[in-house]
Structure formats: C-alpha cells, structure tokens
Amino acid sequence: MSDVSARPVRVEPERVERVCEALSRVLSAGQLKRDEATLAAYARDESDSGVFPPDLVVFPEDTAQVSAIFKACVAHGVPYTPCGARTGKSGGSLPLCGGVAVSLERMNRIRSISVEDLTAVVEPGVVTGDLMKAVEAVGLFYPPDPNSWESCTLGGNVAENAGGPRALKYGVTRDYVIGLEWVLPDGEVVKVGRRTIKGVAGYDLVGLFVGSEGTLGVATEITLQLIPLPRKVLTALVVFPSVLDAARAVSAVLAAGLLPRCLELIDDVALRAVDGRGFQFPPGAGAAVIAEVDGHGAEGLFEELSRLGDICAQQGASQTLVAQDDSQREKLWAVRRVISPALRALKPRKVSEDIVVPRSRIPEVIERLKAMGEELGLTVATYGHAGDGNLHANILYEGPHQRPLVDEALRRMLVMTVELGGTITGEHGVGLAKREFLALEQQPALLELQRRLKAFFDPSGLLNPEKIFPVLKR
Amino acid sequence: MSDVSARPVRVEPERVERVCEALSRVLSAGQLKRDEATLAAYARDESDSGVFPPDLVVFPEDTAQVSAIFKACVAHGVPYTPCGARTGKSGGSLPLCGGVAVSLERMNRIRSISVEDLTAVVEPGVVTGDLMKAVEAVGLFYPPDPNSWESCTLGGNVAENAGGPRALKYGVTRDYVIGLEWVLPDGEVVKVGRRTIKGVAGYDLVGLFVGSEGTLGVATEITLQLIPLPRKVLTALVVFPSVLDAARAVSAVLAAGLLPRCLELIDDVALRAVDGRGFQFPPGAGAAVIAEVDGHGAEGLFEELSRLGDICAQQGASQTLVAQDDSQREKLWAVRRVISPALRALKPRKVSEDIVVPRSRIPEVIERLKAMGEELGLTVATYGHAGDGNLHANILYEGPHQRPLVDEALRRMLVMTVELGGTITGEHGVGLAKREFLALEQQPALLELQRRLKAFFDPSGLLNPEKIFPVLKR
Numbered sequence: 001m002s003d004v005s006a007r008p009v010r011v012e013p014e015r016v017e018r019v020c021e022a023l024s025r026v027l028s029a030g031q032l033k034r035d036e037a038t039l040a041a042y043a044r045d046e047s048d049s050g051v052f053p054p055d056l057v058v059f060p061e062d063t064a065q066v067s068a069i070f071k072a073c074v075a076h077g078v079p080y081t082p083c084g085a086r087t088g089k090s091g092g093s094l095p096l097c098g099g100v101a102v103s104l105e106r107m108n109r110i111r112s113i114s115v116e117d118l119t120a121v122v123e124p125g126v127v128t129g130d131l132m133k134a135v136e137a138v139g140l141f142y143p144p145d146p147n148s149w150e151s152c153t154l155g156g157n158v159a160e161n162a163g164g165p166r167a168l169k170y171g172v173t174r175d176y177v178i179g180l181e182w183v184l185p186d187g188e189v190v191k192v193g194r195r196t197i198k199g200v201a202g203y204d205l206v207g208l209f210v211g212s213e214g215t216l217g218v219a220t221e222i223t224l225q226l227i228p229l230p231r232k233v234l235t236a237l238v239v240f241p242s243v244l245d246a247a248r249a250v251s252a253v254l255a256a257g258l259l260p261r262c263l264e265l266i267d268d269v270a271l272r273a274v275d276g277r278g279f280q281f282p283p284g285a286g287a288a289v290i291a292e293v294d295g296h297g298a299e300g301l302f303e304e305l306s307r308l309g310d311i312c313a314q315q316g317a318s319q320t321l322v323a324q325d326d327s328q329r330e331k332l333w334a335v336r337r338v339i340s341p342a343l344r345a346l347k348p349r350k351v352s353e354d355i356v357v358p359r360s361r362i363p364e365v366i367e368r369l370k371a372m373g374e375e376l377g378l379t380v381a382t383y384g385h386a387g388d389g390n391l392h393a394n395i396l397y398e399g400p401h402q403r404p405l406v407d408e409a410l411r412r413m414l415v416m417t418v419e420l421g422g423t424i425t426g427e428h429g430v431g432l433a434k435r436e437f438l439a440l441e442q443q444p445a446l447l448e449l450q451r452r453l454k455a456f457f458d459p460s461g462l463l464n465p466e467k468i469f470p471v472l473k474r
Numbered sequence: 475m476s477d478v479s480a481r482p483v484r485v486e487p488e489r490v491e492r493v494c495e496a497l498s499r500v501l502s503a504g505q506l507k508r509d510e511a512t513l514a515a516y517a518r519d520e521s522d523s524g525v526f527p528p529d530l531v532v533f534p535e536d537t538a539q540v541s542a543i544f545k546a547c548v549a550h551g552v553p554y555t556p557c558g559a560r561t562g563k564s565g566g567s568l569p570l571c572g573g574v575a576v577s578l579e580r581m582n583r584i585r586s587i588s589v590e591d592l593t594a595v596v597e598p599g600v601v602t603g604d605l606m607k608a609v610e611a612v613g614l615f616y617p618p619d620p621n622s623w624e625s626c627t628l629g630g631n632v633a634e635n636a637g638g639p640r641a642l643k644y645g646v647t648r649d650y651v652i653g654l655e656w657v658l659p660d661g662e663v664v665k666v667g668r669r670t671i672k673g674v675a676g677y678d679l680v681g682l683f684v685g686s687e688g689t690l691g692v693a694t695e696i697t698l699q700l701i702p703l704p705r706k707v708l709t710a711l712v713v714f715p716s717v718l719d720a721a722r723a724v725s726a727v728l729a730a731g732l733l734p735r736c737l738e739l740i741d742d743v744a745l746r747a748v749d750g751r752g753f754q755f756p757p758g759a760g761a762a763v764i765a766e767v768d769g770h771g772a773e774g775l776f777e778e779l780s781r782l783g784d785i786c787a788q789q790g791a792s793q794t795l796v797a798q799d800d801s802q803r804e805k806l807w808a809v810r811r812v813i814s815p816a817l818r819a820l821k822p823r824k825v826s827e828d829i830v831v832p833r834s835r836i837p838e839v840i841e842r843l844k845a846m847g848e849e850l851g852l853t854v855a856t857y858g859h860a861g862d863g864n865l866h867a868n869i870l871y872e873g874p875h876q877r878p879l880v881d882e883a884l885r886r887m888l889v890m891t892v893e894l895g896g897t898i899t900g901e902h903g904v905g906l907a908k909r910e911f912l913a914l915e916q917q918p919a920l921l922e923l924q925r926r927l928k929a930f931f932d933p934s935g936l937l938n939p940e941k942i943f944p945v946l947k948r
Binding site for chain 1: 588589590591592593613634635637641645646648649658662663664665666668669670671672673674675676677678679680681682684685686690701702703705725728729730731732733769770772773774775777778830831832833834859862863864895896897898899900901902903904908912915916917919920921923924926927930942
C-alpha cells in the first residue's frame with residue numbers, strides 16, 4: 001500500500017549521529033544496535049505495508065531508560081517509534097521516517113499475579129501467551145487472544161487494543177487494562193488508572209491510551225484485571241454446504257440469545273485451503289463455523305451447545321462435530337490457525353483485511369465480497385470472528401502486477417463496509433496500512449480534533465510520525 | 475463539604491442578560507426558565523455538596539439547539555453546566571458559578587433497538603429504567619444498574635460512568651457505550667465511536683468522554699451495546715453473625731472462582747436500620763450478603779449458588795435463604811434499596827462515601843472503618859458492591875455542629891483507601907464533592923496533564939467550571 005508520492009522524509013544523518021552519541025551515555029553497549037541485520041529486522045512487521053528501516057534500535061530495560069530515550073530524541077529532533085514483537089498487521093510499529101526504533105521486548109517480567117485481587121502487573125515485553133499460561137496455572141483467566149498470542153507482547157496488545165476470537169464473549173484488551181505506567185512523548189512518566197476493578201477518579205486516560213497505536217506514548221507497566229478461569233469449555237465444528245448458510249447461522253445463534261465465547265467462520269476458499277492439513281472435512285462441506293462455549297457447570301454447557309447445533313441445523317448445517325477431549329479441541333483450533341499460512345500457499349501474495357459490520361449485515365457483506373472478487377477476477381477468502389461482525393477478508397493475488405487491482409478491491413471493500421454501518425478496522429489498527437481510508441469513516445471535524453490531540457500530547461510530532469491520519473499534502 | 479475560601483465567583487448579571495436574550499432567539503419560550511422554583515430545583519443534586527442556583531435553565535430538544543446554546547454561552551462569557559435527572563452523588567451537575575443550566579431531559583427518545591445487531595440508540599434524557607424495560611421486552615439486556623435507575627438518565631450515566639450492583643459481573647456504563655454524538659464545549663458536533671461491537675479506528679474518544687463528568691462536552695446521542703437477556707436468575711440472602719465474617723466470605727467466594735452477578739454487603743448498622751421494614755432478619759444476624767447468579771442453564775446456576783452457600787457457611791454464615799420466585803427476589807432487593815432511606819431515618823444527617831479497595835482488602839477496610847467511627851464517636855454504616863471492592867461507607871451525624879468531625883472522618887477514610895491501593899470514587903465521580911481529595915490519589919504531573927487536557931477541549935473554561943480538580947489558589 002506504499003504510495004511513492006506520500007513517501008515520508010527520513011531524518012538527516014547528522015541528527016542520528018548526535019542522538020546516538022547521547023543514547024550511548026544512557027544505555028549500555030548491548031542496548032543499542034546499528035548493524036544491518038538488526039535494522040532490517042526492525043524495518044517490517046506482519047502487515048504488507050512496506051520496508052522502513054530505523055537508523056538505530058534501542059532496547060531499554062526500565063522506565064527511566066525509556067524516558068531518557070524519549071527526551072534525547074526530542075532534544076535532537078530525531079523521530080522515535082516504539083515496537084514490541086513486530087507482529088502488527090497495520091504497520092503501526094514501522095519507523096516511517098527512520099530514526100530510533102524503541103523496542104520494549106527486554107522489559108518482559110510478570111511483576112505480580114494476585115489471586116485474591118484478580119489482577120496482574122506486567123511489563124510491556126511480556127509475551128501474551130506467557131501471561132495466559134501463568135494466570136491459568138493459578139485458576140485465573142486473561143481472555144484476549146490475538147492470533148499471534150504465542151509471540152506478540154502485551155505492550156503491543158495495549159498499543160493496538162488487540163482482540164481475538166474470544167472477544168465475542170469477553171471483549172478486547174482495553175476491557176482488561178485498569179492501570180498503566182505511561183511514558184508521555186516528552187519523556188514524562190505518569191501513572192494512570194488504578195489497581196482496583198472499579199474506579200472513576202479523573203479522566204479515563206487509560207481508555208484514551210489503549211489503542212493509541214504508539215502515537216501518544218508507551219506503556220512501561222500494565223495492570224490487568226483477570227477473571228476466574230471457566231471450569232469447562234466445549235468446542236464444536238459445524239459444517240455447512242455454503243458460506244451464506246454459515247453466515248445466516250451465526251446471526252441466528254446470536255439472535256436466539258446464545259453467547260458462545262467464539263464463533264469463527266471459515267469460508268469455502270479457506271476451507272479448501274486447509275482441508276486435509278491435519279483435518280479432513282466431510283464431503284459437500286462448503287463452509288464451517290468453530291463454536292466454543294464455556295462456563296462453570298457442565299450440564300448448562302451441553303444444553304447451550306446442543307441448542308446452538310439445532311439452530312445451525314435449521315440454517316442448513318449438515319453436521320456438528322463436538323470435540324470429545326482436549327486433543328480433539330486442539331485439532332479443531334489447529335484448523336483455524338492454519339488458515340492464514342494455508343492461504344499464503346495458494347497464491348504468491350495475500351493481503352488481509354480486518355473489517356467489522358453490524359452483526360445483522362454479516363451475510364450481506366460476505367455475499368458482496370464474493371461478488372466483488374468475481375467481478376475483479378481476484379480470489380477472496382473470508383474468515384474470522386464472525387460472531388462480532390469482525391471478518392478477515394483476504395485477497396490472494398499473483399504478484400506486483402496485480403497490485404493496482406488489489407488496491408481497488410481493498411478500497412471497494414472498505415467503502416462497502418462503511419456503507420453497511422461498519423468500521424475499517426476491528427482489531428488490527430489503522431497505522432500506516434489504512435491511514436488514507438480513515439476519512440471514509442470519520443468526518444473532517446473528527447479527524448482534525450484527533451490531529452490536534454496528537455499535537456497536544458506530542459508537540460514535536462517526532463513520536464511514531466505520520467501514522468493513523470491521512471497524510472496532508474506536503 | 476463547601477469551603478468558603480474556595481467559594482466560586484458567580485458570573486456578572488449583565489452577561490446573563492445578554493446570553494438570555496441570545497438564547498431566546500434560538501429557543502421557544504417554554505424552553506427557557508428563570509422562575510425561582512426552577513432555579514431552586516436545579517441548584518442541587520443528591521450529593522451533600524451545597525446549593526448553587528443557575529441564573530437560567532434551558533431545555534434543548536435537539537442537537538442543533540445544544541450546539542447553539544454552547545456557542546452563545548462561549549460568545550457571551552457565561553458559564554454553562556449540563557444536567558440530567560440531578561440524581562448525581564458528587565455535585566457534578568451543580569452550576570457552581572451560576573450561568574446556564576443545560577438540561578438534557580427533554581431529549582428522551584429511544585431512537586432504535588436492534589435485536590439482530592444487539593444495539594440501541596438513545597437520546598441522553600432517556601431514563602435508564604425505561605431502556606432496561608424496553609430491551610428486556612425483546613429478550614435483550616442492558617446490565618448497568620445504578621441505584622437510581624428508576625429516575626436517572628442515560629446521559630447522566632455516560633457523564634459519570636455509572637456503575638451498580640451488576641458491575642461485578644457485567645462492568646459499568648462505559649463497557650456498553652460504543653458510539654456517541656458529542657457536542658464539544660465550543661458547540662462543534664462530532665460523531666465518535668461506531669455502531670459495531672468491535673472497532674479500533676482512531677483514538678478512543680468514547681473512552682475519554684464517558685466519565686468526563688460534563689466537563690469535556692455532552693452526549694446528544696448514545697449508541698449502546700446490549701447482550702442477550704440471561705434466561706435464569708437466582709437470588710439469595712446469606713446471613714452472618716458479623717460483618718467481618720461476611721467480608722471474608724465475599725473474598726472467599728471470588729477466590730474460589732465464582733462470579734455471581736451481584737455480591738452486595740449489608741453491615742450491622744445497615745442491617746439493624748432495615749430489619750423489620752418488610753423483612754425480618756433471623757435472630758443473631760449481624761450482617762448479610764445478597765448474592766445473585768445468572769445464566770442460561772438452570773442446573774448450572776443451582777450448582778453455583780449451592781457452592782457459594784457452602785463457601786459462606788465455611789466462613790461462618792448461619793443461613794442462606796434462596797428466593798423461590800420473583801416476588802421473593804423482589805423482597806430481597808427491597809431490603810437493599812431501603813438501606814439508604816432507612817439510614818437517613820436513624821440520624822438527622824448522612825454523608826455517603828464511594829470508595830474502592832482491591833478485593834483482598836475488603837475485610838481490612840471494613841475493620842478500619844469501624845475502628846475509625848468508634849474513635850471519632852461517629853456512626854459508620856458500610857454497605858454496597860463488596861464483590862468488586864466498591865463500598866458505600868456512610869457517616870451518620872446529628873447536624874452542622876458535627877460537620878468538622880465528619881469532614882475529618884471523610885478525609886481519614888479517603889487517605890486510608892488510597893493507602894490500601896484503592897481509589898476515592900468507584901462510580902459517583904469526583905465532581906465538586908471530592909475535588910480536593912483527588913490529589914491524594916493522583917500525582918501532580920497527572921493532575922496537571924488533565925487540567926491541560928480540559929483546557930485543550932474547553933479553552934474558555936466556561937463548561938461546568940471548577941469541577942474534578944483541586945481549586946488552584948485564586
């Protein structure tokens with residue numbers, strides 16, 4: 001999605017040298033890297049947004065170092081961009097103008113878990129999956145489960161307000177963040193939020209900072225609310241002849257008052273891509289839904305899953321396969337996880353979208369995406385968190401020569417989403433990938449207000465520059 | 475809690491006349507009131523924060539009128555303060571400096587309820603209970619249930635980020651607000667947020683605006699997320715010999731992994747006050763907990779409530795009375811609702827606190843509150859949403875001569891709360907009542923950042939002036 005005309009201006013080398021000298025007085029030798037391999041590694045994320053190498057990468061180990069780095073960058077007029085595990089899908093951590101990449105990955109301690117208070121305090125570099133496992137070991141549950149949970153970090157989850165399949169029932173990252181230690185763009189450190197579950201003292205800056213995509217500062221400590229671990233989970237794979245049947249079933253399940261923790265859709269293209277990779281779909285399968293329910297009483301759950309199966313059958317489901325144990329559950333989820341790599345294997349290139357529509361519009365958006373793909377001659381695979389209307393529509397293509405067509409398809413997809421009352425990003429963020437599309441959804445007065453808010457927090461404009469908002473004419 | 479030295483300066487009468495003339499060109503005659511009775515009615519709320527009459531009260535009927543009112547007030551240099559049903563507990567809607575009270579109560583239409591999308595769109599003057607009933611009639615559920623739900627409005631709930639007993643399981647107002655039409659202090663109208671359940675496009679201004687206590691603008695349309703109505707609810711009253719036993723039981727229930735939708739504590743003073751008012755407690759009862767569980771399968775719920783009863787018994791509960799039908803449920807909740815008026819009948823005056831501590835600290839805070847009351851010779855009644863650590867500690871007293879002692883008790887209570895890792899307000903807001911205490915909890919840099927943020931949104935400083943933050947020396 002890189003637009004040459006909007007190519008950002010890189011920082012002057014002399015400034016980089018000066019900030020590097022200043023930082024080498026604050027950091028030890030191993031905390032500052034400039035070798036080619038490191039710069040190349042920090043030049044990309046998991047979006048398809050381009051390659052933007054930083055001029056140096058720093059690895060602070062405590063809050064004071066983060067603060068000192070921010071201050072030095074402002075003092076020397078050098079752009080600085082925080083990053084975590086670089087698993088982002090919207091280019092949020094790419095250092096567009098070069099300068100300093102500030103990696104939080106060495107701040108990776110779980111500072112405390114309180115069973116009595118149902119809270120955890122973590123550093124931003126903690127891998128999400130490591131926290132999940134640590135709290136589950138003491139009977140607690142951290143629900144947000146972005147697909148990259150085995151490698152992404154909680155600081156990145158906070159920056160992007162990450163979601164995941166379980167968001168349907170349990171909400172997203174911001175629903176679990178109650179307090180933050182936050183380094184503002186000028187290096188000042190503030191503690192916002194609280195350590196209690198409830199609280200309304202002062203403005204909700206936690207709410208504003210979570211999801212600010214690394215443009216308003218960075219978290220150096222995160223206080224999370226946890227919940228009791230559900231004692232029982234049941235998982236089923238429901239097979240449908242077509243994706244429209246599956247989409248209608250998702251709507252019908254929710255309209256009937258059921259609230260599974262996940263309702264993941266797999267369309268025909270995705271299903272064919274994964275079929276036979278560790279799991280054999282029954283003949284005639286044209287789409288599938290992975291449904292998962294959880295709770296504390298086993299009886300109620302069987303009842304819930306059985307009602308869900310009945311509703312799906314009424315909508316044309318041919319089969320509901322219920323996992324009988326953990327290894328079967330794992331097998332069903334492996335199907336979901338392998339979709340993205342399996343689609344990549346179908347065609348040389350793939351872009352992944354992250355749209356959300358009101359839940360009643362799920363069947364319609366799927367139908368229109370199919371039609372659009374056919375009209376443009378592109379393969380469109382749609383899967384994802386259909387239960388909350390958040391679909392990952394993927395466009396598969398042959399190579400750069402098809403990119404203009406793909407860009408046209410993306411544009412149409414986002415226009416259609418907004419027409420249907422939806423949003424252009426459900427959980428990946430705007431970052432670089434979608435900044436030119438934000439104006440489809442948000443009115444000029446709102447864009448202007450947010451630009452001014454960014455300038456309020458970051459008057460130098462050096463923190464993670466040129467993200468989220470459409471580039472103004474230079 | 476009024477401090478004469480900090481008494482706000484009222485706006486000059488000439489300015490009031492000028493804005494009144496300007497507003498009479500925008501509003502019809504019945505939308506602008508200046509009679510004594512109206513001014514007196516809009517001079518107070520349900521806090522004990524003093525009497526501050528506005529110079530006029532306006533009743534806009536649409537967004538354009540709200541915008542025009544804000545613009546006129548800024549143009550003429552007149553303070554303006556939004557209000558709803560004036561059931562606030564922290565003085566948030568009191569027009570401290572006089573000027574214009576902007577009542578949103580005539581904007582009271584439920585614009586839409588979508589069963590398929592699980593959303594509702596309402597105007598700010600809709601009474602919370604009216605929305606609850608309307609969505610329950612179509613099988614949906616709006617969980618936040620502030621005690622005043624029969625009279626408070628959703629606009630007020632948004633301004634204060636209102637909670638309630640069900641917050642324990644279901645969260646507070648902000649967890650259900652997904653979109654807002656918002657009139658900024660200068661009268662500009664922006665649409666923030668979205669109509670979908672999920673979404674991360676741009677900064678989370680919904681998060682910032684909910685709970686901003688009428689100081690950053692006002693909602694003229696609110697889009698709410700709903701959930702399916704739980705099919706089954708079970709309510710029990712658990713009786714304990716002492717409040718410490720009850721507090722320990724609350725902690726033990728949560729530590730055991732149960733998540734009831736409510737766990738309401740009633741201490742000895744509150745219990746004696748309500749005993750015999752429609753409900754007779756068994757002999758020896760020194761405290762009680764109202765526990766409520768909900769879900770979709772009846773079997774699981776009985777199991778959950780029975781485990782809860784067992785845990786309470788281990789902590790010394792003498793009895794668990796389970797409501798057998800809706801009329802018995804209603805009788806138990808009537809006990810909870812009558813606490814506040816019953817305490818008022820015990821002594822001529824009462825102030826109600828709204829503190830939150832980490833859940834593990836509930837027994838300790840209750841013990842320390844009792845001891846403090848004894849030391850100062852004041853009656854302290856503690857009840858409320860113990861499950862999430864949010865306690866309403868009430869101080870009962872004889873009259874104005876005891877007020878200095880009461881103020882000392884309040885100060886000690888808030889200092890203790892912060893020492894225990896808690897917050898000075900769980901759901902009532904800071905407003906006027908607690909603005910001098912915010913500095914106990916929040917560091918100077920954070921207070922300064924928030925003051926600057928207020929000035930960013932409201933450079934004239936005329937919208938709901940002198941709230942939330944400690945008054946600076948004049």
